[in-house]
Amino acid sequence: MSRQIKVCEVGPRDGLQNQPYQIPVQDKYAWIVLLCKAGISSLEVTSFVHPQAIPQLQDAETLVELLDSSLSHFSVLIPNQRGLERFLACENRDAIDEIAVFTAASETFNQKNIRCSIDESFEKSTKIVAAAQKLGKRVRGYLSTAFYCPYEGKIDLEQSLSILRRLFELGCDEVSVGDTIGLAQPQETKVLFARALEEFPAKQLAGHFHDTYGMALSNVYACLDLGISIFDSSVGGIGGCPYAPGASGNLATEDLVHMLDRMGMKTGIDLEQLIEASVFIESKTQSLPSKVFQALRQKKSFK
Amino acid sequence: MSRQIKVCEVGPRDGLQNQPYQIPVQDKYAWIVLLCKAGISSLEVTSFVHPQAIPQLQDAETLVELLDSSLSHFSVLIPNQRGLERFLACENRDAIDEIAVFTAASETFNQKNIRCSIDESFEKSTKIVAAAQKLGKRVRGYLSTAFYCPYEGKIDLEQSLSILRRLFELGCDEVSVGDTIGLAQPQETKVLFARALEEFPAKQLAGHFHDTYGMALSNVYACLDLGISIFDSSVGGIGGCPYAPGASGNLATEDLVHMLDRMGMKTGIDLEQLIEASVFIESKTQSLPSKVFQALRQKKSFK
Numbered sequence: 001m002s003r004q005i006k007v008c009e010v011g012p013r014d015g016l017q018n019q020p021y022q023i024p025v026q027d028k029y030a031w032i033v034l035l036c037k038a039g040i041s042s043l044e045v046t047s048f049v050h051p052q053a054i055p056q057l058q059d060a061e062t063l064v065e066l067l068d069s070s071l072s073h074f075s076v077l078i079p080n081q082r083g084l085e086r087f088l089a090c091e092n093r094d095a096i097d098e099i100a101v102f103t104a105a106s107e108t109f110n111q112k113n114i115r116c117s118i119d120e121s122f123e124k125s126t127k128i129v130a131a132a133q134k135l136g137k138r139v140r141g142y143l144s145t146a147f148y149c150p151y152e153g154k155i156d157l158e159q160s161l162s163i164l165r166r167l168f169e170l171g172c173d174e175v176s177v178g179d180t181i182g183l184a185q186p187q188e189t190k191v192l193f194a195r196a197l198e199e200f201p202a203k204q205l206a207g208h209f210h211d212t213y214g215m216a217l218s219n220v221y222a223c224l225d226l227g228i229s230i231f232d233s234s235v236g237g238i239g240g241c242p243y244a245p246g247a248s249g250n251l252a253t254e255d256l257v258h259m260l261d262r263m264g265m266k267t268g269i270d271l272e273q274l275i276e277a278s279v280f281i282e283s284k285t286q287s288l289p290s291k292v293f294q295a296l297r298q299k300k301s302f303k
Numbered sequence: 304m305s306r307q308i309k310v311c312e313v314g315p316r317d318g319l320q321n322q323p324y325q326i327p328v329q330d331k332y333a334w335i336v337l338l339c340k341a342g343i344s345s346l347e348v349t350s351f352v353h354p355q356a357i358p359q360l361q362d363a364e365t366l367v368e369l370l371d372s373s374l375s376h377f378s379v380l381i382p383n384q385r386g387l388e389r390f391l392a393c394e395n396r397d398a399i400d401e402i403a404v405f406t407a408a409s410e411t412f413n414q415k416n417i418r419c420s421i422d423e424s425f426e427k428s429t430k431i432v433a434a435a436q437k438l439g440k441r442v443r444g445y446l447s448t449a450f451y452c453p454y455e456g457k458i459d460l461e462q463s464l465s466i467l468r469r470l471f472e473l474g475c476d477e478v479s480v481g482d483t484i485g486l487a488q489p490q491e492t493k494v495l496f497a498r499a500l501e502e503f504p505a506k507q508l509a510g511h512f513h514d515t516y517g518m519a520l521s522n523v524y525a526c527l528d529l530g531i532s533i534f535d536s537s538v539g540g541i542g543g544c545p546y547a548p549g550a551s552g553n554l555a556t557e558d559l560v561h562m563l564d565r566m567g568m569k570t571g572i573d574l575e576q577l578i579e580a581s582v583f584i585e586s587k588t589q590s591l592p593s594k595v596f597q598a599l600r601q602k603k604s605f606k
Binding site: 185213217255263 | 485486488489490514515516517518520521523524525555558561562565566593594595598
């Protein structure tokens, strides 16, 4: 089962947006450089979301201007027309290889999270995708609450699949299927991804799991079994979603890379160097929940 | 795949032996009662280990005298002849349904952990098993470091299987196969258990996983797939092994029960009542690493 796995680091966007205060942009950049040095080759750096909605990411333009495109494959999330305009105004926009757009399988979650219906989210995304394609950029779609919604509970499988189809029809090159509140267990994950694979190739499907209840790696394992080879994670496990009660953490990149390493999969990421990036961001934010981070840091103190 | 799963709670023994100080025996007993009320039907309460080796469990006799056999299926670990004598001297020994004996697949780990060779551990266990059988008690064997040893590294599969066979030949009714330092990934877990199942029925094999690197539930999932239906865990995730550097925690019973619940498996355990037992022991010991405990406790504070 040994093969190449693409790890999409979402910490600088999905992780930092959930911090209680804003991290200085120089620290964000220093962290991103450490992540790139560790071998992270796919990195979502920020979101051009309204500064009042998520003040933690209000420095999106400044951050983009700092980036060196040779370091990694960089992505930014663009939620709406205003965000697109802000991105297009960046002098260094060529440093960004990929634009990400967002929707959810749950109507209520979309309303609470981005204050529009699912249909409206597609209307907004249509222009963003067209602009991205015009610039020659790759497009990533996020399908949030694909399994469970904090407001609606269990999401119907057919509903998730129909939104997934619409994201590909929209022009997405890849869709990240998200267990936003961490309630999916590996069997249901397997069912949804198996259905998705009947229509779309594995290279276009990513698994985005939250470790709220400790099941993220089990879901990754279930996906690997099916041939899925793209997974989202956040260094140290920081982050979550401010609008999803209980969503207390993304799958930690260390935990993901460690398991993949042990399974003989190739990620191109050096775990020890990754831990250095975690130590850095922990010093700027919060205690990091990653099990591997805690275990390896403890081991170092044994020496 | 829905079926009955036996959860063996090892917190009072495997969890408490790793605490920096001794918990008062009345607190241990109150905790055990809470665990039984939550539906824990298989519970290892203590070890008759030498008080100087593990002072945290020096109250083994006092604890056994307090137990009411109608509450659960109770087990005690007996490491040697002196421990057996101490157990046999307990007036309330009938409250104990099962005797557990211990060995490891790694020679070095056995030497460091119980200061004898694998062969010597079997010599010691022979008399203990005979005494247990004479008393009509069930016998559980622990096969530690079945995958990895903190001193020897990767353990040869054939070596683990040969020790497993010897434990059954010794008279064990059930053997708990342990990933003592949490390094096994689900594929290798699957390989070992699949081999074991060629020789022994699923009802005699338990999975004992440590969540040091976050892979315990992935290993449980791999085992479930094979038909394994017995898993060890520790409420809150407390414990580990004082002689295994980095072994920072048993799989948390909450995390296990939560995933099994969501998979439609039957455990007979009430998760909310289990959390009450966790809240209690946390107040007496340490911050508990269980993800489910943290998430559900947070949710309660939302209300």
